Amino acid sequence: MPSAAIDDYLKTIYHHTEWQSAHITPSQLATELGLAPSSVTEMVRKLAAQGLVSHRKYGPISLTAAGAQRAAAIIRRHRLIETWLVREFGYAWDEVHDEAEVLEHSISDRLLEGIDARLGRPRFDPHGDAIPDAEGAVERVPFVLLAHAAAGHVGRVLRVSDRDPELLRAVDAAGVAVGVEMAVTDAAAVTVAGVEAVLPPGADTAIWLTA
Template identity: 45%
Template sequence: MNLEDLTDSAQNYLKCLWTLSEWTGGAVTPSEVARHLDLRPSSVSDQIRRLTLAGLVDHAPYGSVTLTDEGRALALQMVRRHRLAETFLAEMLGYEWDEVHEDADRLEHAISEKMLERIDAALGHPELDPHGDPIPSSDGGLPDRILRPLVDCSVGDHIQMSRIRDADPAVLRHLGSLGIVPGAEFAVTDTGATSGVMLLRSGDLGRDIPLARDIAASIRVLPVSGQPVDGA
């Protein structure tokens, strides 16, 4: 089966299932899909039933939904289209990182494979999109990175922001205003275990930046070796 054999809706569901499983690290429930796509549970159930009959997902009654091998391959193609479109909008057209998602959702269904490969080449074959999300290669491969949830870090950890979930543009704008973007380095000075607010020390600012733990849960980081951030 090819992507062109699927409706835009079916393509969206496959991409959604892959994206949600990336963040949860496991299977996804229909209710999670409904929340993510802002659809009625009955509509989601109908589409999942069709995808199951097509052999693209496995779904036990009242259980979770997982992609089959064929479904996974098609989902990764959609993820590649979306994240390359986001990167193109940001790097070539000057979109802010909180603006790219909606238009990339439109472009991903219209881009031909020829155009997609031209975009990939023009961008220099990027591995990450503006939010730090990995861009699958044309054969479905993904960059090999082991990231850690920011909320799992300890006081004194020196970290680099590596991946920030793009579900809410308002959150992205807030994080951008704080300088919390992929590539930025911080030291953890308070985990927020009791207060619910983490404190991150920036060497550039020389002060602590407060960050609610519920927002921090949408951030993945890499440990940074060497000297801690100044003032940490």
């Protein structure tokens, strides 16, 4: 199997449980990857045979220790490259994902180490996602999805999903950035850095705050 295809599966499975606890199902994996369920079923079977995932028929999919290590390694590459593009080349946070998808499979380990050192070994990418270290360990703090935050909750923005570039641009225009303080005033209103803000539709399921 092509290495890039394996990495894409492992990344998607890994990413699914970063910000919630439920394991991914085959149908969810097929949707995330934009592939036919039959293709995903066959690939998952092959990944299980290689000891990279654990899966029972009709059940959810989880990474084995070996699969998690490999997934963390490729995610480390992706997120370091995104951070590098933003800091060194002036990319906006909505522009880096596709570039990183290409570069993560082509740069050498030596260059990746050089990028990490030059950037001061960052722990988080521009969207707030944790960058695994060379051993695969990550740093996380307790979090809550904005959609689940009660009125009166005040927290620092930990992460904004990079799934939708248009939404990233819209929340940026509303003053939202990783690290700023957000207060939930009621079910439909928030303040960002003390200023009332109007968030675009879908933002409440794309922003995570400190719990």
